[in-house]
Amino acid sequence: MEPETREPTVYLNGDYLPASRAGISVFDQGFLLGDGVFDVVSAWQGNIFKLQQHVARFFDSLQAAHLQTRLTPEQWSEAIVETARRNQLADASIRFIVTRGVPEQMVADPRVHTPTEVIWAAPYIFLGDEQQRKSGIRLMVSQLRGFAPDTLDPRYKCLSRMHFQLAKVEACAAGYDDLIWLNNDGFVAEGPASNLFMVRNGVLYTPASDILHGITRQTFLELAERAGVPVRIQQFTVYDLCTADEVFTCSTAGGALPVREISGRTLRQPAPGPITRELDQLYWNSRVDGEHATAIGL
Ligand SMILES: Cc1ncc(COP(=O)(O)O)c(C=O)c1O
Numbered sequence: 001m002e003p004e005t006r007e008p009t010v011y012l013n014g015d016y017l018p019a020s021r022a023g024i025s026v027f028d029q030g031f032l033l034g035d036g037v038f039d040v041v042s043a044w045q046g047n048i049f050k051l052q053q054h055v056a057r058f059f060d061s062l063q064a065a066h067l068q069t070r071l072t073p074e075q076w077s078e079a080i081v082e083t084a085r086r087n088q089l090a091d092a093s094i095r096f097i098v099t100r101g102v103p104e105q106m107v108a109d110p111r112v113h114t115p116t117e118v119i120w121a122a123p124y125i126f127l128g129d130e131q132q133r134k135s136g137i138r139l140m141v142s143q144l145r146g147f148a149p150d151t152l153d154p155r156y157k158c159l160s161r162m163h164f165q166l167a168k169v170e171a172c173a174a175g176y177d178d179l180i181w182l183n184n185d186g187f188v189a190e191g192p193a194s195n196l197f198m199v200r201n202g203v204l205y206t207p208a209s210d211i212l213h214g215i216t217r218q219t220f221l222e223l224a225e226r227a228g229v230p231v232r233i234q235q236f237t238v239y240d241l242c243t244a245d246e247v248f249t250c251s252t253a254g255g256a257l258p259v260r261e262i263s264g265r266t267l268r269q270p271a272p273g274p275i276t277r278e279l280d281q282l283y284w285n286s287r288v289d290g291e292h293a294t295a296i297g298l
Contacts, residue, residue, distance in 0.1 A: 009086040011079050011119035014070070016086055019120070027106075028116055030099025034160035035110070037061035038097040041080065042124060042252045044284075046090040047293035049252075051077055053215050061157050062098060068115050069098050077294070083119040084296045091124035092296075093253065099159065126254040127193060132177060136260030136271030139191075139249070140176035141238055142167040146189040146210055154189070154212050164192035178249065178257075183210035187235040190214075191249055194257065199246035199275045203230045216250045216283075223282040229275055238262065246273030248280075256280035 010022035030036040039058040041048050055073045062069055071079065076096065084092050099116040128137055144167045147154055171179035180196055183189045189210045190196055195217035197206045204224050206217060224231050241247055247259040247267060256279060258272035272280070286292070 006088075008120065008122075009083065011083045011117070013117050016083070022118070022120075024099075024116055024118070025102045027102045028099055029101060029103060029110075029113070030097070030116060030159055033100075034158070034162070036097055036099030036116075036159040037065050037067060037157055038095060038159060039157055040093055040095045040252055043084055043090065043092040043094065043296055044124065044287045046296050046298050047287070047290055048081065048084065048094070048296065049287055050215050050219070050292045051080065051294040053218075053292075055080075057157065057213065057215065058096065058098075060155070064153070064156060065158065066111055067098050067100060068113065069117060070115070071117065079119055081294060081296055084121045085298065087121045088298060089121050089123060090296070090298055092121045093123070093125040094119065094121040097159070127249070127251055128177070128254060128257045133254065133257060136258040136267075137177035137249075138175075138261040139247070139259045139263070140171045140174055140179045141263045142170060142179045142181040144170070144181055146181045146183050148184045149210065154210055157212060161192070168192060180249075182238070183207075185235075187237060188241060193253060194249035194251035196241075197248050197250065197256075197276075198236070198241055198244040199273060200240070200244050202275070203232055204275065204279075205232050205234065205236055205240075208233045208235055214251060216252055216255065219283060219286075220250055220256070220279055223279050223286070227278060227282060229279070242267075245269055246271070246276050248272065248276045255283045 008019040009016050010019050012022045039054050041054045055076050084094055097118045101114045101116045167179050180191045181189055188207050195214040241262050242265045248256045250256050256276055258276050260271040
């Protein structure tokens with residue numbers, strides 16, 4: 001059977017099952033409360049990028065959320081590769097999730113739980129379509145602020161994403177392609193699925209705090225160093241963004257996505273700018289060259 005028509009295989013609590021049989025309970029805390037953490041890695045041409053770094057971030061989320069798992073980081077890595085392999089996907093987005101599972105009593109001590117563990121793989125997901133990748137997206141600054149570190153630290157990669165959905169509803173209704181929000185001090189933070197960079201006078205800037213520590217953001221920082229582009233990790237505002245030479249978002253879902261407009265202000269230079277283009281090219285070269293790669297073995 002062709003890969004496109006075959007039913008996907010899902011990892012669930014130690015078993016590899018056809019998706020139609022990979023069901024979880026309606027009493028699962030992940031479903032009832034959004035109580036769980038996850039991560040997403042991607043594969044390109046048969047190689048998963050920075051798998052160890054993603055699994056390490058996942059284990060930080062688990063630790064901070066007081067969530068248990070039956071598997072070691074190495075076993076998670078093996079199961080992630082195996083899920084991609086069984087789905088025969090050379091270009092894939094692979095999501096792995098731990099929830100607090102089904103409690104023995106409805107009002108339970110959240111520390112005591114049997115986790116639900118899931119891995120599924122989909123064909124590679126790009127956040128932007130071809131046209132948006134070529135000529136940039138329209139980005140809205142949301143009226144919603146990001147979570148403060150003393151409520152839900154943005155470094156948790158957690159399932160509770162109602163907030164993000166509300167911001168997306170707002171952006172879609174206003175006709176924008178994507179959005180970013182500010183932190184509670186009014187500085188630029190990030191988007192619902194991406195981090196943010198801007199270029200001013202040849203210098204690359206990215207927010208310092210109140211963000212998920214994106215693996216792609218870290219990769220672009222490393223590539224900027226390699227390319228000799230000076231980097232500043234610091235707070236900045238919407239004013240800085242609107243007057244920047246280049247702005248782009250970045251994520252595991254496609255690398256850099258150039259921005260051409262921010263809440264009604266068209267940037268002065270056409271997107272993508274030269275530094276965005278150069279860094280994105282280096283990113284994809286690095287992936288095609290098999291840097292930081294774990295082979296799926298297809
Ligand atoms: C809130 C948020 N910020 C940033 C990112 C980008 O992170 P990464 O580069 O690890 O995909 C994501 C990814 O989903 C995210 O959810």
